[in-house]
Amino acid sequence: xxxxxxxxxxxxxxxxxxxxxxxxxxxxxxxxxxxxxxxxxxxxxxxxxxxxxxxxxxxxxxxxxxxxxxxxxxxxxxxxxxxxxxxxxxxxxxxxxxxxxxxxxxxxxxxxxxxxxxxxxxxxxxxxxxxxxxxxxxxxxxxxxxxxxxxxxxxxxxxxxxxxxxxxxxxxxxxxxxxxxxxxxxxxxxxxxxxxxxxxxxxxxxxxxxxxxxxxxxxxxxxxxxxxxxxxxxxxxxxxxxxxxxxxxxxxxxxxxxxxxxxxxxxxxxxxxxxxxxxxxxxxxxxxxxxxxxxxxxxxxxxxxxxxxxxxxxxxxxxxxxxxxxxxxxxxxxxxxxxxxxxxxxxxxxxxxxxxxxxxxxxxxxxxxxxxxxxxxxxxxxxxxxxxxxxxxxxxxxxxxxxxxxxxxxxxxxxxxxxxxxxxxxxxxxxxxxxxxxxxxxxxxxxxxxxxxxxxxxxxxxxxxxxxxxxxxxxxxxxxxxxxxxxxxxxxxxxxx
Amino acid sequence: xxxxxxxxxxxxxxxxxxxxxxxxxxxxxxxxxxxxxxxxxxxxxxxxxxxxxxxxxxxxxxxxxxxxxxxxxxxxxxxxxxxxxxxxxxxxxxxxxxxxxxxxxxxxxxxxxxxxxxxxxxxxxxxxxxxxxxxxxxxxxxxxxxxxxxxxxxxxxxxxxxxxxxxxxxxxxxxxxxxxxxxxxxxxxxxxxxxxxxxxxxxxxxxxxxxxxxxxxxxxxxxxxxxxxxxxxxxxxxxxxxxxxxxxxxxxxxxxxxxxxxxxxxxxxxxxxxxxxxxxxxxxxxxxxxxxxxxxxxxxxxxxxxxxxxxxxxxxxxxxxxxxxxxxxxxxxxxxxxxxxxxxx
Numbered sequence: 001x002x003x004x005x006x007x008x009x010x011x012x013x014x015x016x017x018x019x020x021x022x023x024x025x026x027x028x029x030x031x032x033x034x035x036x037x038x039x040x041x042x043x044x045x046x047x048x049x050x051x052x053x054x055x056x057x058x059x060x061x062x063x064x065x066x067x068x069x070x071x072x073x074x075x076x077x078x079x080x081x082x083x084x085x086x087x088x089x090x091x092x093x094x095x096x097x098x099x100x101x102x103x104x105x106x107x108x109x110x111x112x113x114x115x116x117x118x119x120x121x122x123x124x125x126x127x128x129x130x131x132x133x134x135x136x137x138x139x140x141x142x143x144x145x146x147x148x149x150x151x152x153x154x155x156x157x158x159x160x161x162x163x164x165x166x167x168x169x170x171x172x173x174x175x176x177x178x179x180x181x182x183x184x185x186x187x188x189x190x191x192x193x194x195x196x197x198x199x200x201x202x203x204x205x206x207x208x209x210x211x212x213x214x215x216x217x218x219x220x221x222x223x224x225x226x227x228x229x230x231x232x233x234x235x236x237x238x239x240x241x242x243x244x245x246x247x248x249x250x251x252x253x254x255x256x257x258x259x260x261x262x263x264x265x266x267x268x269x270x271x272x273x274x275x276x277x278x279x280x281x282x283x284x285x286x287x288x289x290x291x292x293x294x295x296x297x298x299x300x301x302x303x304x305x306x307x308x309x310x311x312x313x314x315x316x317x318x319x320x321x322x323x324x325x326x327x328x329x330x331x332x333x334x335x336x337x338x339x340x341x342x343x344x345x346x347x348x349x350x351x352x353x354x355x356x357x358x359x360x361x362x363x364x365x366x367x368x369x370x371x372x373x374x375x376x377x378x379x380x381x382x383x384x385x386x387x388x389x390x391x392x393x394x395x396x397x398x399x400x401x402x403x404x405x406x407x408x409x410x411x412x413x414x415x416x417x418x419x420x421x422x423x424x425x426x427x428x429x430x431x432x433x434x435x436x437x438x439x440x441x442x443x444x445x446x447x448x449x450x451x452x453x454x455x456x457x458x459x460x461x462x463x464x465x466x467x468x469x470x471x472x473x474x475x476x477x478x479x480x481x482x483x484x485x486x487x488x489x490x491x492x493x494x495x496x497x
Numbered sequence: 498x499x500x501x502x503x504x505x506x507x508x509x510x511x512x513x514x515x516x517x518x519x520x521x522x523x524x525x526x527x528x529x530x531x532x533x534x535x536x537x538x539x540x541x542x543x544x545x546x547x548x549x550x551x552x553x554x555x556x557x558x559x560x561x562x563x564x565x566x567x568x569x570x571x572x573x574x575x576x577x578x579x580x581x582x583x584x585x586x587x588x589x590x591x592x593x594x595x596x597x598x599x600x601x602x603x604x605x606x607x608x609x610x611x612x613x614x615x616x617x618x619x620x621x622x623x624x625x626x627x628x629x630x631x632x633x634x635x636x637x638x639x640x641x642x643x644x645x646x647x648x649x650x651x652x653x654x655x656x657x658x659x660x661x662x663x664x665x666x667x668x669x670x671x672x673x674x675x676x677x678x679x680x681x682x683x684x685x686x687x688x689x690x691x692x693x694x695x696x697x698x699x700x701x702x703x704x705x706x707x708x709x710x711x712x713x714x715x716x717x718x719x720x721x722x723x724x725x726x727x728x729x730x731x732x733x734x735x736x737x738x739x740x741x742x743x744x745x746x747x748x749x750x751x752x753x754x755x756x757x758x759x760x761x762x763x764x765x766x767x768x769x770x771x772x773x774x775x776x777x778x779x780x781x782x783x784x785x786x787x788x789x790x791x792x793x794x795x796x797x798x799x800x801x802x803x804x805x806x807x808x809x810x811x812x813x814x815x816x817x818x819x820x821x822x823x824x825x826x827x828x829x830x831x832x833x834x835x836x837x838x839x840x841x842x
Binding site for chain 1: 709710711712714715717718721722724725726727728729730731732
């Protein structure tokens, strides 16, 4: 199916998320949609798949103008979307999920459906047990199930939103093979990503979005440098950062120096934009935790300045940082984050801004119930925190954070969590970013660092790289840096003093 | 949940029975008839108005000290130093009364000032333990223990030194205050409703403080996980200090009661062990303030009832202490066993 988007506009308040976007995609093409976080990719895809309506513009399918009112409407017209967080029904069987969403007819014709399923799965080489429960599947397998379901429902255009999130390298190969096969069968595929590596390896053509505008198109052979220039508006080589923030600078470190008894981190400069995610990579104990705790105000800096949203907080303590909108989530949830023996209500009351001397337990309980629902914590307000699973403890910690934060600092935000929880937690964190919170996080998971960061700082025995654009990094490159190889020569690098 | 409560009660009853059996064994070894001993304890408690009055008199300071340790336990602190805090409270009260007894102030005001002085003394001594803990890194158990010795030595010095009785210096205590400086009692008995009223007031206060206030919740958070409480924005060491000072105030008031309502002077044993006893009460009630009053009453009754024993059965009066200690031990033991038992499932 040929897809044509003509002059699509969409604004959210003051933000022009899509400003007159024109794309024409012939059938059988894998179209890459590239752009950094907040470039307008997701908005465009949501318009095409009926989740939101455009403010202006037209969508043509095979040359006919169409109006897409809802996702169900979209799939009737042949447009299916595969979400980053698989929208399936975990307590059900694979085959039941597969059958779901099929229009009309009370009689499902079990045998027929099963035959179709097996045939489709076989065609793509997906090894899915139709009788298995969905919650026993990996994210990659759930993607496969979703792909089959969309094909079976008659999709002729499929949108993939950051599909390589949270799946293994092996599953990525399977996914890409399946996508190529689909394209050969005449399916139109839109592949949304901010990973250059994936886009270059898969897509027949690429459009680049930046700040709501379509900046340019490219076809293979791709010139990485050119794509990066389009994405960020200037040429970026490893070690450079794009010119300033689109929004304002929320955190500015000026020649900050930190040390403890075994390590010294020399003059680090960093400007963090509102809504930005910065990953701190490195082997355990390379200085990244020290750095993070210093930025949280938990460790006094020994030199330089820390400026948060225009306030110089150098040398102030954690409580002052906290009052200025900084939050710190430690890696050891039960040791440092939560109080064992106290229940969720008590935690919520503790974490809330104190109002008055007496506690209104009823109000606290209601608020807790609200948070539990919002953050999908599996527990009740009366549950003590140690009775929750690790993933739910992490969700609880997120639920305890103040509504408005300037800066959120996390140590290993998803360590030990299953993929579902990981994706869920990152979605919640991204929501925060959209509201202007900047995030700095430490992780030893390279995929996580590359997947979720806008920029990356690599730590190696107390040395820090300048901020690196995550889009220009590969796991191999990052791995080298973490291991101390291939360090860029730069003024920001820790110099021996 | 309901069923669990019954089961817990069953376990606790079992602990009490075990404690009685064990104490009986001790009594048999000492060559005394256990049943008779228990009977005498009960008799010593309820047989006369004077006995009941004595129990109530002992109850008041124990209520105060129990309230105090409930606060420090909530903050995760073992305030062993509470004995010294009672002592210094008593010293301050005595000092205030000595200073003012010949002043034109009315006795009522002198007593009020005496109580305030006691509270101040207890708070000062407790804050010393707090400072040692917070800024010196001295565990509050060791700091408290050390300060207890210092407090006792200090009181002893005053009793046989500057505050000695005219003519003779005796460790039995300072000169008895004139009875206008005694806390008013009911007619013909030693029991002062003022003292008990204060004790009950404080217990109720602590109950609500721990159950329904931001302060109480934050205190608990600090006690259970100071790091997490800190990250949640609770000023942790300040709260620890608060807990020490509050406990010290209650202990000091207990000391003031001992001076103005029980001994009417300063003696080296003025604390009567109510600090340690309070720790036992708090452990026995599993730190639940709601049980503080009845269990403190029970312990006060055991204390008074035991006084009879040396006279009638030629037993040492410390039998009550043995019974109290064993009771606490068995309750803790049974609680530990229960937890192990149910964790395995």
